[in-house]
Amino acid sequence: MSTHHHPLKQPVYDPQTSFIYDDGLWAIIDQCANPSIEQVRAVLEKARQCQGLTLEETAVLLQNTHPELDEELFAVAREIKDTIYGNRIVLFAPLYVSNHCANSCSYCGFNADNHQLKRKTLSTDELRREVEILQDMGHKRILAVYGEHPRNSVNAIVDSIKTMYDVKHGDGGEIRRINVNCAPMSVEDFRVLKSAAIGTYQCFQETYHKATYEKVHLKGKKKGFNYRLYAMHRAMEAGIDDVGIGVLFGLYDHRFELLAMLAHVQELEQNCGVGPHTISFPRIEPAHGSELSERPPYEVNDDCFKRIVAITRLAVPYTGLIMSTRESAEMRKELLELGVSQISAGSSTAPGGYQKALERQHDAEQFSLGDHRPMDEIIYELVTDSKSVPSFCTGCYRKGRTGDHFIGLAKQQFIGKFCQPNALITFREYLNDYASDRTREAGNALIESELASMSPARERNVRTCLAKTDGGERDIYL
Ligand code: SAM
Ligand code: SF4
Secondary structure (H helix, E strand, C coil): CCCEECCCCCCCCCCCCCCCCHHHHHHHHHHCCCCCHHHHHHHHHHHCCCCCCCHHHHHHHHCCCCHHHHHHHHHHHHHHHHHHHCCEEEEEEEEEEECCCCCCECCCCCCCCCCCCCCCECCHHHHHHHHHHHHHHCCCEEEEEECCCHHHCHHHHHHHHHHHHHCCCCCCCCCCEEEEECCCCCHHHHHHHHCCCCCCEECCCECCCHHHHHHHECCCHHHCHHHHHCHHHHHHHCCCCCEEEEECECCCCHHHHHHHHHHHHHHHHHHHCCCCCEEECCECCCCCCCHHHHCCCCCCCHHHHHHHHHHHHHHCCCCEEEECCCCCHHHHHHHHHHCCCEEECCCCCCCCHHHHHHHHHHHHCCCCCCCCHHHHHHHHHHHHHCCCEEECCCHHHHCCCCCCCEECHHHHHHHHHHHHHHHHHHHHHHHHHHCCHHHHHHHHHHHHHHHHCCCHHHHHHHHHHHHHHHCCCCCCCC
């Protein structure tokens, strides 16, 4: 394997013409139906080289009917996760800034036709308060979420991002990376968004099946399938090279969706020079004011969901996979092993939700819950149950290491050199500043065992950084 460098390039595309070909994708699905045990094993064997999969190979795995091969699939996913990522897990908190929305997506509680919903766009003060609460839990990364509404213009979004970056609460509280999930915009507006020093720009296609897309998007700008499909082309044209894509599982056949999402990945790699930085796996959750969300037409059960995550790990080994903490603790543990690399900790999906949760705790006064409890508990569970190292690292984009610049061996060495050390250093900072005693104890034990498996030179280097952190320095990263 060699060092491949993929600089961002100006994409050339026809925004009127979709690059998702339904007939072609269905033909692949049909061709690869009912694969033999040998066919499935051959694809699994190839996947172990960490070079990704073709659409056909992915379709074979998606249609495996031999249950005894599921364990083999999961084993390969675990192996890839271990070789490429190790046991780090990146944590972030979603922050809903505004639920004002002019669209009507039939699966979402924010839809404009839901007159039951209390609409709220956080004021600067309210937003600061939410960020303070997250900082007190130890968060360094935020995913800021906005409905699509004239109130949430790019300028309003940029202002809110500035507000969030400016908050410095308590000793060492600060947000070091803000990823943004908002409606797609013009190239010009994306340039403005980029100027706010955002991390990843996230936007999910929801469904890549145009007919289904048109059925569930009833109103507003989101109705245009192609406009959303080319969102990432426009973002990249504007110089945003960390983008996150996703499917909302439950709307249409998951085999089609996964293949189409891979076609999207290939299109971005070929035409923009860089694939997506992350892929998210939302599953439709019940939402007030959305009938569809109560009974999703293509509901994905837990077993199927696990296979989807594992197959994605094999198909795009170098892309970060994001899962929400709304998944149960048991699922979370399994999906982490299968290749999820980021999870949200803290899961309020209402603007002002973190403040409300605090008030409820204080009102209830049933237990004297520390404000830090949810995050601290998730971390304790990660450390003790899955031996994962929670990482608060935000080094790369601040050092200009963005886009998927390196693949193959180079990326693996890169992770050993930067990601693994930075995970330990930022985790130590968290433990010192925010953790409960039992979490600190368990966390420090894990750090020691991680150090023991490093080369002596690297161990020395990391120990120096840990000592500085213990001495009160913050935000140290390689
Ligand atoms: N308005 C922007 C948009 O639609 O892209 C960003 C905010 S929207 C709330 C963010 C994501 O929430 C959507 O892309 C969708 O995948 C997800 N979502 C909407 N309704 C959901 C539901 N009932 N369950 C789980 N995820 C949902
Ligand atoms: Fe609005 Fe986004 Fe919800 Fe659709 S998914 S109703 S655009 S917030």
